[in-house]
Amino acid sequence: MTSLRGKAQTVLGPVEPDCLGYTLTHEHLTMNYSSCFCPPSPGQEALSDGPFEMKNLYWIKQNPYSHKENLLLCEETDAVKEELLHFKAAGGGTIVENTTTGIARDVKTLKKLAEETGVHIIAGAGFYVDSTHSPQTQAMTVEQLTGIIVDEILSGADGTDIKCGVVGEIGCSWPLTASERRVLQAAAQAQAQLGCPVIVHPGRSSQAPGRIVRLLQEAGAKAAKTVMSHLDRTIFDTEELLEFAELGCYLEYDLFGTEFLHYQFQPEVDMPSDSQRIARIRLLIDEGYEDRILMAHDVHTKNRLLKYGGHGYSHILKNIVPKMLIRGISQDKIDKILIANPKRWLTFE
Numbered sequence: 001m002t003s004l005r006g007k008a009q010t011v012l013g014p015v016e017p018d019c020l021g022y023t024l025t026h027e028h029l030t031m032n033y034s035s036c037f038c039p040p041s042p043g044q045e046a047l048s049d050g051p052f053e054m055k056n057l058y059w060i061k062q063n064p065y066s067h068k069e070n071l072l073l074c075e076e077t078d079a080v081k082e083e084l085l086h087f088k089a090a091g092g093g094t095i096v097e098n099t100t101t102g103i104a105r106d107v108k109t110l111k112k113l114a115e116e117t118g119v120h121i122i123a124g125a126g127f128y129v130d131s132t133h134s135p136q137t138q139a140m141t142v143e144q145l146t147g148i149i150v151d152e153i154l155s156g157a158d159g160t161d162i163k164c165g166v167v168g169e170i171g172c173s174w175p176l177t178a179s180e181r182r183v184l185q186a187a188a189q190a191q192a193q194l195g196c197p198v199i200v201h202p203g204r205s206s207q208a209p210g211r212i213v214r215l216l217q218e219a220g221a222k223a224a225k226t227v228m229s230h231l232d233r234t235i236f237d238t239e240e241l242l243e244f245a246e247l248g249c250y251l252e253y254d255l256f257g258t259e260f261l262h263y264q265f266q267p268e269v270d271m272p273s274d275s276q277r278i279a280r281i282r283l284l285i286d287e288g289y290e291d292r293i294l295m296a297h298d299v300h301t302k303n304r305l306l307k308y309g310g311h312g313y314s315h316i317l318k319n320i321v322p323k324m325l326i327r328g329i330s331q332d333k334i335d336k337i338l339i340a341n342p343k344r345w346l347t348f349e
């Protein structure tokens, strides 16, 4: 328990959770994803190094991780600011910015964006996947990692006094590496000490989410303060999904707007469409999990921005909510998913 009890913590300081409003629980406003570059298919190297052009946009949409410039969301602060103003005009209130150590978190830029747009921005503490862990991170004990995470929440991140308000996204590969396991245990200890929200990026296996939640629980975390991200690309089987839901964590469908034929990180998986995501959410509501569902876009490459012909940060509010209503999901349930559930998760206990 800390003085943050009953509050949510934004990059501008603690706020009353009632003021958060419509909340996207998994986005990035500035990050560098070059560490996850996927070499292009033979013969496509020139496209990979080339600039954004109208005639390349479809290729970039299908191969987002093979276009080098596309991975540099950190270069687009002006465009992101404009988009945050659109998000606010569409009724948006809060964005949880999940960039952690390893993919170029920039809390100073987040603070400036919050000041200039009036959107509440909540920054993430902790570490991304193992391939981005520094040798120092790899060598740390759970206690040392816990100390860093707690400090990022209580004192400030990256040498600033700008404080994080969630732990994560904590990056996990499949299978989990030893360093990732220690980071998860540290996230759990930070949660036990501070009562803070935690959010996890699972490895690409349907077994990963369950393993992670159990590991967190064994290390002292509460499933009810934990979000499992990227379920859209991770659990496809209905029985497996409902079994996982029983563990009691938040179930996040956060790749809205991502529609492609070929999922570069895992070609054997068919990335669902937005309509299929809505159908999964409908199923979870029908099965009684409406208090556990969260939604977001996880914008993390340039091509997802309006500036590059993408869907932007307002896609859920402008396009997905109307479609959810058409599919029989009531406004009351939508408000649970986009307001009440994020608020409960983001409030420190």
Ligand SMILES: CC(=O)NCCS(=O)(=O)O
Residues within 6 Å of the ligand: 201, 230, 233, 255, 265, 298, 300
């Ligand atoms: C930034 C990030 O981790 N995005 C997730 C991409 S994935 O394809 O869902 O793993």
